[in-house]
Amino acid sequence: MNVVKLIDKKRSGKALNKQELTYLVDGFVAGEIPDYQMSAFLMAVTINGFSDREVIAFTDVLVKSGKQLSFDEKMVDKHSTGGVGDKTTLIIAPIVAALGMKMVKMSGRGLGHTGGTVDKLMAIQNMQLNLPEDKIKKSISEIGVCLLQQSAEIAPADKMLYQLRDVTATTESIPLIASSIMCKKIASGAKIIVIDIKVGKGAFLKTQKEGRALAQLLQKIAKRYHIKLTCVLSRMDEPLGINIGNGLEVMESLSFLNGDYDDKLYDLVVALSSHLLVDYQNISHLEAQEQVKEVISNKEALNAFFAIIENQEGRIKKVKISRKNMVVKSVKSGYIKKIDALQMGQLVQQLGAGRLKANDKIDLGVGVVLLKKSGDYVKEGETLLKVYYGKNKISNSEFLKCYHFANNKTQPPKSIIAII
């Protein structure tokens, strides 16, 4: 096969068959097809798209580029397309365990203005995120859940492609996003999956239309693999919950499971967890919701949280939080109409909580705690947020730019848009 002809096929809007996609991806992984050819191909895909058939074939090629796990148990999994303050994995993992479901959750590191679960877990002292296979199997049978760093052995082609997409403006392709999400879930053996598709200013996907298109494509891939998938379309215009920053988000998760939670975060956690349970137990959604709420209120999920962390040698009493902090006060009075998730996420990243490039070092202890949320009335001089900083300090005025005020109280929209 001729690489240039294959790229040209996609450039001119034609579809590639599975053999051709295999040739491209395998050649790229083997180092035989250089990155400049692959990036041209990825740009052609980003602009001209993939047919459903191509997406399914491409996903399969990615799955087969690495190891495929299989378990005796019916494994569940969850995924989020990423947002600001999104600590749902930290909260849902213990709920899953408390409800008797089984999950090997592999997560990535953060990039850009959105955080990554691995970074958050790393803020817990001594937390082990790379476990040997026997330990994983043992954890599943004893605890029900383990939290791991995405294995380099699972869909390695996807990782290589993602690194290239990240620097060539080819990340915003619905088919490439769909295949990237699904290949890792398929290779890690999940049978019941819930995916939180975030849309809005602080998310990767800006519009509901894109979110729905992604959900439909994910469903098509899932169907082919006999996976039960639920997509939850949720808003990411404002930060999720109260805390943003790695250690701070661990602390919010602890508070949440202790009964002190932000309502929107609670709604989302219950939705994501209950949809897993619906498919796991073949019960009604109402019944599933009740069970989820029950393990939160009776602290079984909190105990599962401790158990999961202890099982992976983490010390929950030693979570990294920066000692240096300051407060930002409002310079006007009024109702908060909106806190801009993208701007706030970028400021927290600039504090040192996130990476601009893949190899940047980050500060797990920095971040912000939002003391006022949209819909709240704030008086001039009242504290809006608390900033935990490290080496980098950001002026109050920068934080104030994230806040939009209104004279009248406006009801902020619900966080969940649709279940697809």
Place this chain on the structure above:
Amino acid sequence: MNVVKLIDKKRSGKALNKQELTYLVDGFVAGEIPDYQMSAFLMAVTINGFSDREVIAFTDVLVKSGKQLSFDEKMVDKHSTGGVGDKTTLIIAPIVAALGMKMVKMSGRGLGHTGGTVDKLMAIQNMQLNLPEDKIKKSISEIGVCLLQQSAEIAPADKMLYQLRDVTATTESIPLIASSIMCKKIASGAKIIVIDIKVGKGAFLKTQKEGRALAQLLQKIAKRYHIKLTCVLSRMDEPLGINIGNGLEVMESLSFLNGDYDDKLYDLVVALSSHLLVDYQNISHLEAQEQVKEVISNKEALNAFFAIIENQEGRIKKVKISRKNMVVKSVKSGYIKKIDALQMGQLVQQLGAGRLKANDKIDLGVGVVLLKKSGDYVKEGETLLKVYYGKNKISNSEFLKCYHFANNKTQPPKSIIAII
């Protein structure tokens, strides 16, 4: 500026300003922007296009990436987008000299199934194609014309970009083709230019529509630089002339100037040369045609051919032609309807006359001589073509596949489609 954001701008169909294009091209030339980012950008341009304003800005950036020549004389230039058997430069250069016009013709090497003028000239023993500046000036004043290898100092960015485009399926972009052609002409100081835009199966551009679009874009760039440009749209479905292969095409050029020519090649040569003369002398096209025909028939152009080659130390009596040859005979009787230029060009390339990759070694002595052309009647067993081969031999049946027969004589279409 952020490279990924600039690539993304083009990906999403927006226009880049001159500052942004300069940043991208200069960064690429300086090695600061890696090839995988540039290839993604080039693919986005190939699919989403450039506005007229962008093409003009991009061309200017390419021009400024290297040296810009200037001459006291009003310089002319010609260019062909490339075809099979296209030896027009070899024939037009002496016509230009015989008519008293001045031309520093810089040419490239062949790539793919189309030949390159530099390779053809290299088949002349000892021909010098890299002359020092003073020798170039002296040649212009004494001989009128010199034939050079494209200087690495002229628009180096274009050369780097072309190498990348060639391996990333981003060659078929009208704006990129237009800027690539014009930047070299502008930088080498030409004021009157004729461009032979070839369309058809054996050409780079497959359709007349593409050819016309290129012509219009070239005219827009030329206008901005106060260059008088004529575009000749010509057919490249069949090989041009009789001989294909480097040394063989030099020999055909000699025969042509000696009065023994293929009619279609003659028409094209007269058209291209006369349009230069129209703008050079401000005369009518009819008058210009007469003058061109005159210097061919009175052998002044032939003498200029010898003078040009002698001036550059070439030995016209020593042109490389392979000693090994064979004939291919027809296996049926009938009228030749068509000889496929693309297939024939690829066979000649496989004989060793052309390159698949930029660094491939080629055999300057191999090629074919077409003894029968479309419109001719051929009897079974009659010789169709003579093959000059070297290391690689190709079976007769492969050559026979290039021929399409008809029961009745059909008039092959004229080679010139339009003057734009």
